[in-house]
Amino acid sequence: MSNIYIPHKARIASIKQETADIKSFQFELLDPEVRKNFKWKSGQFLILSVFGVGEATFTFANPQTRSEYVECSIKKTGLVTEALHDLEVGDIVAIRGPYGNWFPFEKFKGQNLLFVGGGIGIAAIRSPIEYSLDTRNDFKDITILYGGRSPLDICYFDKFDEWQGKKANLVLTADKGSEGWKHKVGFVPAVLKEMKPSRDNCTVITCGPPIMIKFVLKELTDLGFAPEQIVTTLEMKMKCGLGKCGRCNIQQLYVCKDGPVFDYAEIKKLPDEF
Template identity: 70%
Template sequence: MSNIYSPNMARVVEIRNETSDVKSFCFEFIDPELRQNFTWKAGQFLILSVFGVGEATFTFANPQTRKQFVECSIRKVGLVTEAIHELEVGDTVGIRGPYGNWFPFEEFKGKNLLFVAGGIGIAALRSPIEYSLDTRGDYGKITILYGARSPMDICYKDKIAEWQNTDNVEVALTVDRGNDEWQHRVGLIPVILKEMNPAAENTVAIICGPPIMIKFTLKALAELGFADDNIVTTLEMKMKCGLGKCGRCNIENLYICKDGPVFYYSQLKNLPEEY
């Protein structure tokens, strides 16, 4: 089985361009036993090493129910992510993990699920979305609201078409600025969410996105009647060890890498405003 303390060698087997600054990568472990047995749960993350450059943290974009490869969708923002964007099929990287907790799907059984994703936050919600589609009978209605800056910034166009064609799944797309071809909504996520007016009763809201989007989405959910215990989010902080040892990722007494990255809002509500 995987040793979470040291990187396991993996090969890039597929690269897809999602947008001008986001690419999805499929990795395959070189060790056949690991290829067969490596697993994770939707919401967990891994640390990816580009040899000679450094390492960075990414969420598993695909769920454990679709684990032919390890998949990550990566936005180019700095040193390591630029090096990852230069990778080609056949190149080798190191992967350690899985780390962190996961979305508590056992507790979601019998409930409606409302996913709200902003920007690259969709990478963190794709695995719980696909996991819930693969275990569809356990939940009620599934609603997905995904917003991006512009139509060119929408990731996973093929996946979205698949989700739209699934029974009892509603997908709403919105952008801050549309164009002539855009046939979906235009407007900020919290505003669109309130227009959609999802029933709060028996529904869990699962959100991920930039801090400003999370802040106003939480406000909109409260206005819609969602209880703090029915809101789940996943947090990002700069990480190093991934193991609760280096102290890089803590907020007050919470270590994002070890206690999270998935939290109920009731756990975060009393943290200082800057988080």
């Protein structure tokens, strides 16, 4: 394990423009010893520093089974993310982590998996999607429902062939279609309702904007899914990532330490705004 208290320098090895405001970065940790020992699991997150600007929290977009680089898909929303979008290949940042808990894949073995993602939330479920595809024999059917505001807001087009080649059923939707868009048109929860997934032996992993999650949870509940069958990751403002500063505290929980992965049964015990 690497020392989670120490930021490690990393070089930007590649940058891919996914959409107008999302870029995917590959970071290479500079110290070979740190690189070797820097291990994470799907669902965990890191804290990234842009020198002279500040720190921000990002999920590992790639799974432990594809760990040559640290990969993050980052949406431009404010100070640090704008500075990151201005960086170039070869520039140096710092990374500390990994932090938080992870998706309990041991519990999901032998099950059907349904991934439901929206917007930048797809970054948080790309890692468990690819982990489940890399350990494909452990699972039954794998279905991915992913939506964006428009076809131009969909990330990871370059990964879809590989995902489908590993026998994932991929359903794409855009809130508003456009010429040439051959997939679904409509909000993610509406498409989910149309798909009518069976709750039998199925775990749902979902991440997206709060409004999407709210209606996805409603549809799944209407379809008979139990709260324990639905897993998501919570996004809170974070500072230390280590359970020390209290920034991400909800009641007895620290999202950075006890989460960010929670099942819906746990989330239902929290105040309504979560």
